[in-house]
Amino acid sequence: MKEGLSNVSTLLVNEETNTLFVGGRGAVFALDLNNISREIMQSTTLCKFYFSFQIRCQNYILCLHKINDSDLHVCGTNVYYPTCDHMLEKLKRAKCPFEPAQKHTSGFVDGEFYSATSNNFLGTESIILHSMRNPVRTEFKTSWLNEPSFVNMEIVHESESNPNGDDDKIYVFFTGTAVEFEFYDKLLVSRIARICRGDLGGKHILQRWTLFLKSCLSCSIPELNFHFIIFQDIFLLSRRKWQDSIFYGIFSQQWGRLDISAVCAQSMKNIQEVFSKGSYKGPVTVDHSPVKWMVYRGEVPVPRPGACIDNFARSVGYNTSSDLPDKVLQFVRDHPLMDNSVNPIGNRPVLLRRGSNYTRIVVDRVTEYISFYVDDGYLHKAFSYDGEMFIVEELQLFLSLEPVQSLRLSSEKVELLSLHMESNC
Incomplete structure (x- = not known):
């Protein structure tokens, strides 16, 4: 894992620019998809402080969405004050959780951001939100x-x-x-x-x-x-x-x-x-x-x-x-x-x-086959053929068996990208 990259929680693949974006604690890394050990860029995300006492910056990047080939929509916990960056514009409504353990999901569609997350610090108010001039929610x-x-x-x-x-x-x-x-x-x-x-x-x-x-x-x-x-x-x-x-x-x-x-x-x-x-x-x-x-x-x-x-x-x-x-x-x-x-x-x-x-699944259609990539620390590849499913390959992804947090499939390169959570990745 790249030095300085920890608490990795999300991946984004840009096939057009051959880039893998990795969101972690306090930074977004851009890696070469052809050689993920080569770092193209690192963008540090700074926290704003809303407390009277000094606190270590804990801005966990939880959402990454592609706007175009050069711009991303990025959301982080921002010391329990969730904030998103979109073309340098700060959007202050909660669109990702207040802390990384809370379950969430999001999508970016034609310049519009949708999120399903918690609306408060305790995680007791869950919402599905469309962020726009007049936001709509559940x-x-x-x-x-x-x-x-x-x-x-x-x-x-x-x-x-x-x-x-x-x-x-x-x-x-x-x-x-x-x-x-x-x-x-x-x-x-x-x-x-x-x-x-x-x-x-x-x-x-x-x-x-x-x-x-x-x-x-x-x-x-x-x-x-x-x-x-x-x-x-x-x-x-x-x-x-x-x-x-x-x-x-x-x-x-x-x-x-x-x-x-x-x-x-x-x-x-x-x-x-x-x-x-x-x-x-x-x-x-x-x-x-x-x-x-x-x-x-x-x-x-x-x-x-x-x-x-x-x-x-x-x-x-x-x-x-x-x-x-x-x-x-x-x-x-x-x-x-x-x-x-x-x-x-x-x-x-x-x-x-x-x-x-x-824990995670991605699916790719190859001619008349449908291949499943499903894992629990191991990667199982299965083929569906003639109404039956056959597991044809098993790979151990990491030295220590850990549940995988994210899977992304690069269909053009026929490569599977995965990450798991460790205290020091």
Whole structure:
């Protein structure tokens, strides 16, 4: 590891300039992708001090996103005062966690920054935020986000060649504590949340996300009663047609054998079906009993709550989210959860591995094969062929076995870049 580079937490590959950017404590390093031992540049990130006493600068770089070939969007903890740099402009709203142990994810799309993180020092207020002149975020309600552990964020360009004039979507993946089930203990569930890129918030009611919906992601073996409900990582394998894209996720169990990892594949078609046609679920009070979550059986308002502004919405006079009627906003505020889960392709995992705790996955399509890179300190390479998955290679990545914090695949060079966390990398 490069001298002076410690507490590494994020990687960014720029194929055009053959550069690997590495974010750590107090600095961003630019390394030659052809020879990562050769340093191209080092940019030191200084902290601002907001305390009356002297404190060591602890600015952990947690987010790196490419703006263009020469500019990056960088976010750091900045001594518990999260700050981002974008073309020398300081953005003061929290877009990364207050400290590096808090789970987070982010995305940078066409000059716009999205983040799923904590909004306060204690990590008790979780938000999904779109940073713009008038930022839009989730409600501080357990029915929206309940103790989420954010995993990943991806954009799907659903507006491309779309006959319905639909909007692009931001999908956020996380594990959260279930609120819809009555259970003796905290029950964790894997979630997928959907946001429309054109959502500007409501005018009077719900001056937050007005088009926010979420659902459960299922990954199980029904006949064995194995339910993998804890998200570890997810990867979007994009196809030429966005409808054919597939999400590959790593899941583990909350109880039972904890050394089993499952990889499930979720298709865009199944995800769309749940959000566009599925029933809603919401909290109700029944005979003065505790709140129960039940399927909504009544009349659904028009336009469909949570649906992006499309040709139909525009045809009836709703051109932006701020035009939507109050009854639609009230409904989606109280019914953010879909009743149906998103089931995996084939209704079962594409890969099941005993004795391994997988933490990260990247996927590359090679001719008729799909290769998985999944690891728990070892790197396992698997091929999917003729409906079956075969692990064909195993490599130990580091001298000491450590969970890998980040994986990036350079598809042009067919190289896999990884890092793990040590006190002195």
